[in-house]
Structure formats: structure tokens, C-alpha cells
Amino acid sequence: MTGLFEAVYLVVASVALILAVIALLQLIMFRREIRHVLGTLNSRVLRHVVKSIEKRRRFKNRYLVVRLISSSNIGVSELQKRIDEAFIELYGRRGYSEASPRVLYFSEKTSKAVIRVRNHYRWSVLLALAYLERKELLTQVFPERITGTYKKAKRYAETT
Structure with missing residues (x-):
């Protein structure tokens, strides 16, 4: 019986490790995408976006x-x-x-x-x-x- 519990425990631990590695890889890919998007935006574009948002949000x-x-x-x-x-x-x-x-x-x-x-x-x-x-x-x-x-x-x- 103890051999069976050890085998199940080993399988569960392996699945948890695989899921953790997958989550880590997704996080790394997401960070790369964010860096890519932020890298393409320059300060001129950001100033233009901020100015257009401020025009829409007029204080009445x-x-x-x-x-x-x-x-x-x-x-x-x-x-x-x-x-x-x-x-x-x-x-x-x-x-x-x-x-x-x-x-x-x-x-x-x-x-x-x-x-x-x-x-x-x-x-x-x-x-x-x-x-x-x-x-x-x-x-x-x-x-x-x-x-x-x-x-x-x-x-x-x-x-x-």
C-alpha cells in the first residue's frame, strides 16, 4: 500500500512541477510582450495620447x-x-x-x-x-x- 501512495504522490508532485513551469513560461512571454509594446511607444506618441484624453475630460x-x-x-x-x-x-x-x-x-x-x-x-x-x-x-x-x-x-x- 505504501508503494502505491508513494507512486501517486510522485505523479501529483510531477504534475504540479509541470504546471509551475508552464505558468513561469507564460509569465516570461507576457513580460516580453509588454516590453515590446512599451518599446514601440515613444514619448511623442504618449504626449499625443495624454493630450487627447485631457481634451475629452473637460471639467464642467x-x-x-x-x-x-x-x-x-x-x-x-x-x-x-x-x-x-x-x-x-x-x-x-x-x-x-x-x-x-x-x-x-x-x-x-x-x-x-x-x-x-x-x-x-x-x-x-x-x-x-x-x-x-x-x-x-x-x-x-x-x-x-x-x-x-x-x-x-x-x-x-x-x-x-
Whole structure:
């Protein structure tokens, strides 16, 4: 019986060794193919590919119209400063630079502001405004509209 187990063990070990050698050969062939592909690409081609990808991936901005009620008089620069501080506190400098929120317009008679922000971060800016409300730097914040153009946002902020 022990001779039979040794024979089976030897066969299984041989098959495992053969499979390991085959896997190693495939890995070597795959590495050669990758080197060949990378060798044919030069920096000029790579620059062209990167440039075409960047053209397709345009960052789109959104314009948030918000009504702000504050106990003190607040201007564009003061509002921008408060939003910057809150955004950096919540998301850090990298998140702030990626979102790039800017107060473009503020009307004191309607107390509405137009804030430009990158599309993916529009909810983050609204959260930062709510955070300002929570810290009692603003009394109340009412998000009213999100538009795709500054012209529409400004028109809405001026009329209503």
C-alpha cells in the first residue's frame, strides 16, 4: 500500500512541477510582450495620447444660487473667505483645490449669492454652507437653484 501512495504522490508532485513551469513560461512571454509594446511607444506618441484624453475630460462648472441670511453685513470677499475656511476644514486643501469654489456674485438687496464650483463637488459646497450655518457664521442658508451657466444663475439671483 505504501508503494502505491508513494507512486501517486510522485505523479501529483510531477504534475504540479509541470504546471509551475508552464505558468513561469507564460509569465516570461507576457513580460516580453509588454516590453515590446512599451518599446514601440515613444514619448511623442504618449504626449499625443495624454493630450487627447485631457481634451475629452473637460471639467464642467455648476453655478449654485443660494439665499443667505446673516446677522451681520456680509460682502463677497467675506463670504468667499468663510466658504474657503469651512471647505478646507471639511475636505482639506486638496479637496478645496479640486472643487475650486468661487463666489462670483452677491446681491445685498436679495441676499442671494452665485457660487461657481466644479460639477462633482456641488453637494460638498452646499455641505460647507450648512457647516457655516451650524457654526453660526451664517444665520440661514437656502439653496435655490443649480444652473449650468453663469448668465442663468445671475438672472435668477437678480429677479427673485
